[in-house]
Amino acid sequence: MDKLSTSETLTLERRNSPFSISIMDLFVNGKDWVNKRNFAHDFVTRESETFGMRDVYFMDREQILEKLFKQEKRLSQLVQNGELTHEDVLAITYIQDFSGPFRLHTSAFIPTLEKQANDAQKIAFLEPARNYRIIGCYAQTEIGHGSNVRGLETTATFIPETDEFEINSPTITSSKWWIGSLGIAATHACVMAQLIVNGKKYGIFPLVVPIRSLHDHKPLPGVHVGDIGPKMGFNAVDNGFVNFDHVRVPRFNLLQRYINVDRDGTVTRPQNIDPRVTYSSMVFLRVGIVNSMGKELAKAVTIAARYAAVRRQFGDSNDANSNQETQILNYPIVQYRLIPLIAKTYAMLAMSHEFYKQYQICKDEMEGGDFSKLKEIHAVSCGLKKWCTDTTIYGVDTCRHLCGGHGFSEFSGLNSSFSNLYPNIIWEGDNFVLAQQTARYILKSAHSFLESVANGSNIRSPNGNDPTNDVFNRYPNNFDSVKFYPWTQKSSSEIASNPTILIELLAYRFSSIAFDLTDRHYSK
Amino acid sequence: MDKLSTSETLTLERRNSPFSISIMDLFVNGKDWVNKRNFAHDFVTRESETFGMRDVYFMDREQILEKLFKQEKRLSQLVQNGELTHEDVLAITYIQDFSGPFRLHTSAFIPTLEKQANDAQKIAFLEPARNYRIIGCYAQTEIGHGSNVRGLETTATFIPETDEFEINSPTITSSKWWIGSLGIAATHACVMAQLIVNGKKYGIFPLVVPIRSLHDHKPLPGVHVGDIGPKMGFNAVDNGFVNFDHVRVPRFNLLQRYINVDRDGTVTRPQNIDPRVTYSSMVFLRVGIVNSMGKELAKAVTIAARYAAVRRQFGDSNDANSNQETQILNYPIVQYRLIPLIAKTYAMLAMSHEFYKQYQICKDEMEGGDFSKLKEIHAVSCGLKKWCTDTTIYGVDTCRHLCGGHGFSEFSGLNSSFSNLYPNIIWEGDNFVLAQQTARYILKSAHSFLESVANGSNIRSPNGNDPTNDVFNRYPNNFDSVKFYPWTQKSSSEIASNPTILIELLAYRFSSIAFDLTDRHYSK
Ligand SMILES: Cc1cc2nc3c(=O)[nH]c(=O)nc-3n(C[C@H](O)[C@H](O)[C@H](O)COP(=O)(O)OP(=O)(O)OC[C@H]3O[C@@H](n4cnc5c(N)ncnc54)[C@H](O)[C@@H]3O)c2cc1C
Ligand SMILES: Cc1cc2nc3c(=O)[nH]c(=O)nc-3n(C[C@H](O)[C@H](O)[C@H](O)COP(=O)(O)OP(=O)(O)OC[C@H]3O[C@@H](n4cnc5c(N)ncnc54)[C@H](O)[C@@H]3O)c2cc1C
Known part of the structure; x- marks a missing residue:
């Protein structure tokens, strides 16, 4: 037998598949996405001079940034001409698989404005952002605080005399850090800051703060901004730092969907929210x-x-x-x-x-x-x-x-x-912080389930709004007294080939581990 | 209480340590290494203009290579002047923690010559290598073969007419690939090749093959050589590829410690080896x-x-x-x-x-x-x-x-x-290939232990030459019949604080798992 070439080997392997790959593709990804993906693939192939990524391996950071800026420009023009939709762009970005300096503009600045700006602010900020006339970033994390968002130190103090907020981050720890799209690209930042009005602290809220001049892209007065340097990956994204030395912005720039500060410093929160x-x-x-x-x-x-x-x-x-x-x-x-x-x-x-x-x-x-x-x-x-x-x-x-x-x-x-x-x-x-949150939720739920059973008040959740409680109801803490489970007297192969039983087993396992932990945790 | 500064926090933490850090350093690393390390540290600090690595974060590959070449040059001069020993250089390289294009010259080419060259070859190759007059690499892996060394396809065929070997790698799969120091630096390669003499294959042996001209560093005729491109790490090492189109080297270049080919093509292997x-x-x-x-x-x-x-x-x-x-x-x-x-x-x-x-x-x-x-x-x-x-x-x-x-x-x-x-x-x-080798050794040993027990021939290894067999002897496959182990009736805290018992437990665990696996493996 002659040696098989790579493509012959692959052909043989593929022939072994008992299902149709394209039907599986449709089943797993859905027709809409498959079409979008194919469209994006064709687009990238057609415009390969701009969108081909073969040469990036040997480019330095500056060359890569230049290439990505060209791509963004082309895409934004096509969107403005109406030749591409926003969804088309997302699909193209997806198959390009390469984050660039506009990533946070698209994935964080614009969505925050969509959610938290009022109508006047949408005209002032969201429209120019969508048209790339301003480029934004989402500036939450500081050197001193990441997971603990409440600890953020940058302040936004209301100045009644001038009807402005003053943004200030006087220390190293209060400097914003890690902010994507800020190092090189951003003209604006959505800054999360401690809101202070008349000496009272209201918590962390977002304000739109101009960072760089729209004329020459130089940092504005009082704004100390730059790129945070090389990283393990993501190097075509320009994660940056910024600190503010008493930088003033109009009162208007506080995003107002969830909070409102009046001309006279009255703070209100909308009632229907x-x-x-x-x-x-x-x-x-x-x-x-x-x-x-x-x-x-x-x-x-x-x-x-x-x-x-x-x-x-x-x-x-x-x-x-x-x-x-x-x-x-x-x-x-x-x-x-x-x-x-x-x-x-x-x-x-x-x-x-x-x-x-x-x-x-x-x-x-x-x-x-x-x-x-x-x-x-x-x-x-x-x-x-x-x-x-x-x-x-x-x-x-x-x-x-x-x-x-x-x-x-x-x-x-x-x-x-x-x-x-x-x-x-x-x-x-952070994954470890999140794991603790999920664990805490489960323990609390199990504990209150046990308490409500003890005082006879437990009911299953009416509209499936509390599936965790439902599982506890299905497998309450009475494992010793139960004689028959769905898997009782079944062979392991019967169990393994029966998805319903497998899910029941998972529920059982979830419940028993949760009660066991709850027991140990609350008896401490 | 005032907030603690970073250094105050560290001072407090360090004060909590119940042992002396410097005594621990000596205990763990030994006085020789501590001295060497401190010496290296002083050296690097003293010559920080050449050896300081603070600026590499923002350098491109070419700049880093240049910096590392300068360091290598300085070190080699100091060695040649007798101001540094080879051990000093190793310590300096260790604390620099940055592999450069001479890494494989030092860590693979020279050691191979030390072990496999005869005296004449040491004069011809090892001395100039030590003096950086030639730079070498170790060229074993090919595109087609890494783990399976016996499968290497590059051939070295004896040509009686001219008293030469002809090195040939005509296919893609026979091209050497991954070879550190080859992409840019090497003038010579220690090439692992299938030795063929008079049509007979003798297996894989090393030959010294000139790669680039000592005059202008251009690739020699028939040598197609280059850098394999960007990698996950190790980018200041110039991993390279090479293939050979009927390249001739003198018969002398076959490293002769373990094999010898005569002028007339007689192949001998030294008897005392x-x-x-x-x-x-x-x-x-x-x-x-x-x-x-x-x-x-x-x-x-x-x-x-x-x-x-x-x-x-x-x-x-x-x-x-x-x-x-x-x-x-x-x-x-x-x-x-x-x-x-x-x-x-x-x-x-x-x-x-x-x-x-x-x-x-x-x-x-x-x-x-x-x-x-x-x-x-x-x-x-x-x-x-x-x-x-x-x-x-x-x-x-x-x-x-x-x-x-x-x-x-x-x-x-x-x-x-x-x-x-x-x-x-x-x-x-590769770690998974190695794991299988260790597992195989353990199973084989356990199996032959059991067989030798069955036919009454087992003895403990005389000079501790077979510690695996010794452990099996200590914990033979009779766990059911043993009434008393060192840890029997001890509390878990007694066991945990007694290193002797812990080691016995480990030996027990090793033995029982090994016998269990052996049983399953050989009864298949
Ligand atoms: C590539 C990249 C891009 C980013 N882009 C942005 C951006 O565009 N805008 C922005 O605002 N931010 C951005 N960030 C910042 C990111 O949101 C923070 O890094 C993240 O919130 C974690 O915070 P931290 O780095 O301060 O870690 P820390 O909160 O200091 O955590 C450090 C360690 O402590 C542990 N830990 C913390 N708290 C607890 C606890 N209560 N219990 C147990 N363990 C704990 C964590 O598990 C972790 O191991 C980016 C970060 C990266 C890496
Ligand atoms: C940074 C770097 C530097 C290097 N420098 C040098 C150098 O200077 N000179 C040189 O000669 N080489 C060098 N190498 C090559 C290196 O020695 C090989 O990569 C290594 O031997 C593994 O071979 P491979 O890459 O062909 O992997 P393969 O052998 O193809 O292995 C691929 C996979 O198959 C698995 N596998 C293989 N065989 C078996 C088996 N029998 N059973 C089960 N699983 C198996 C492995 O676990 C692995 O997951 C370098 C490699 C790297 C990454």
Whole structure:
């Protein structure tokens, strides 16, 4: 037998698949996304001179930034001409897989304005932002405070004499740091600051603060701004620092959807807005992360599976007809590393659709004033954000190691993927901080379930608004007295092939671990 | 109470230490190394214009290479003047912590010549290499073969007519790839090739092959050589590729310590050399890796512990006198991540001294012709290489994540550490391949122990040459019948505080798992 070429090997492997890849694609990704993705792919291929990324490997940072600025410019022009929609741009950005200096403008500055600006502010800030006449960033984190947002030290003090706010960050620890799009690109920042009116502190609120001149892009007076320097990844994003030396902005610049300061310094909060909506926008950001992780892991397992199929190493003692070495995919120790990751990819993709649906329902209900699902969605979003980002990032690492030396080359695509995804375990709630929040929610729920059972007041949640409580009801803390469970007297293969029973088992496991921990925690 | 400054916090923390740091330093590292390290530190500080590394963060690859070439040049001059010894240079390189384009010249080309060249070859190649008149690399891996060294395709064919070897690598898969110091620096390569004499294949042997002209550094005829491009880390090392189009070298260039080809093509292997010594040089390289890992992890846990001590986040509800936030080091979830790593660092450092001693004994015995310890040392070196590199590399990652956002900055030092250490899980035996070797050794040993017990022939190893067999003898496969173990009727705190019992427990665990696996494996 002649040796098989790489493409012959791949053809054979693909022929082994018992399902149609394109039907699976539609099933997993949905027709809309498949169309969008194909459209984006065609666009990038057609405009490959601007959008082709083959040459970035050998470019320095400045060259890459220049290339990305050109891409952004082209896209914004096409949007303004009406040739592309905003969704088209997102799809193109997605398949480009390369964050640039406008990333936070699009992903944080604009969404914050959409959510927190009033109508006049939308005209003043959102419209020019959408037309790239101003470029913004989201400036929350300071050197001294990341996870503990309440500890932020930058102040915004109302100055009645001039009807302005004065932004001040006099210390090193109060300097904004890590702010994407700020280092080079931003003309404006949405600054999270301690609001002080008439000597009273009102908490952290967002203000739009001009950073650089719209004429010559020089920092404005009192603004000390720059790039924070080289990072593990994400180097085409210009994370920056800024501190403010008594910088004044008009009172108008405080985003007014959730708070209002009058000309005379009266502070009001709109009545028809529940303060919990702020909380819900954190959930929104995490839903976005959770949604993207499955697609990211899918890229990595595709690279690794393909490589493991064509890479041959050591002799094939099982196949006398072959004069070729064994495909490494056939080694158990390779399968052990790769195949569970492929399964997790599918699980993550499927879950993300369902979770997004749940989130939409919760959001719609909140708009009608019903916040009953928010707590649960929040706890789940914390847990999923941690699990999905950990699984994806360390999954990408497993794929990289699987490729041996070639995984270490930038050309594998797995190194930039690992480094650029990495901050997802840090931002929008550090994973360890989030894990504690989910754990706390579960313990509290289990504890109050037990208490309500003890005093006879427990009921199952009426509209499925408290699925955690429902699980506790299904598997209450009476495991010793139950004689028959859905899996009782079933063989392990019967159980393994029955999804309903598997879910029941998971619920049982969840409940029993939760009660066990609750017991230990509250008896301390 | 006033807020503590960073240095005040650190002073307080350090005061908490119940032992003297400098005595611990001497105990862990030994006086020789402490002196060498301090010497190196002074040297680098004194010559900071050349050796200071503060500015590398903002340099591009070319600038870094230039800087490193300057350092190498200065060091080589000082060695040639007799102002520095080879050991001094190693210490300086160690604290510089930055591999450059001469790394493989020093760490692979020279050692290979020391071990495998005969006296005439030492004069021809080793002396000019030591004086930097030629720069070499170690060219083993090819595109098609890494782990499977026997599969290498580059050939070295004896040409009787001209008394030469012809080096040939006609295909993509036979191209050498990944070769450090080859991309830019090397003038010579130690090429591992299939030796063919009179049509007969003799296996893989090393030949010295000139790569670039000593006059203008241009590639020599028939040599196609270059840099393999950007990598996850290690970018100041010029990993390169080369393929050979019928390149001729004198017969003399085959390294002759372990093989000899006569003028007339007669192949002989020296009688007083056991072929297993080749095998022992793989062990040597792994011993080196194992030895360095503890020191590398020590750097990372030092950075993380220090940062966790000075980083404060969220309120301190336990301390009413404090107006400061809690040091993150005080959070259990931070301790849970960091403290076991500190313990592992100490364990690794201590182990590495002991393991090196064992290796030296084994080596000395081999020089006297006694190879009885080699098998065990080989299996242990595989297992330790895997464990130490995994623990260190993912430990560095844990330290990085512990530092929150600031871990993601290059200035944390943890990203370059992670990326540069990473190839240790790939080279000198991929970790998964090595794990299988250790596992195989243990299963084989357990199996033959059981067989020898069954036929009454088992004895404990006479000079401690087979410690694995000794452990099996101590805890043979009779667990059901034993009534009394050293830990029987002891409390867990008695056991935990008694190192002798802990080691016995480990031996018990090792033995029982090994027999269990053996049983399952051989009964298949
Ligand atoms: C690439 C990148 C881009 C970013 N872009 C932006 C941006 O555009 N705008 C912006 O505002 N910010 C941005 N950030 C900042 C990011 O939001 C913060 O890094 C993040 O909030 C974590 O805060 P920190 O870095 O201060 O870590 P810290 O909060 O100091 O955490 C350090 C460590 O302490 C632990 N810890 C903290 N609190 C607790 C606790 N209560 N219990 C137990 N353990 C605890 C954490 O687990 C972590 O290991 C970015 C960060 C990165 C890395
Ligand atoms: C930074 C760097 C520097 C290097 N420098 C040099 C150098 O100077 N000189 C030099 O000669 N080489 C060098 N190398 C090459 C290095 O030695 C090889 O990468 C290494 O031997 C692994 O080989 P491979 O990359 O071909 O991986 P492969 O052998 O192809 O392994 C790929 C995957 O298959 C798995 N696998 C392979 N065989 C088996 C098996 N039998 N059973 C189960 N699983 C298996 C592995 O676990 C791995 O996950 C360098 C590599 C790197 C990354």
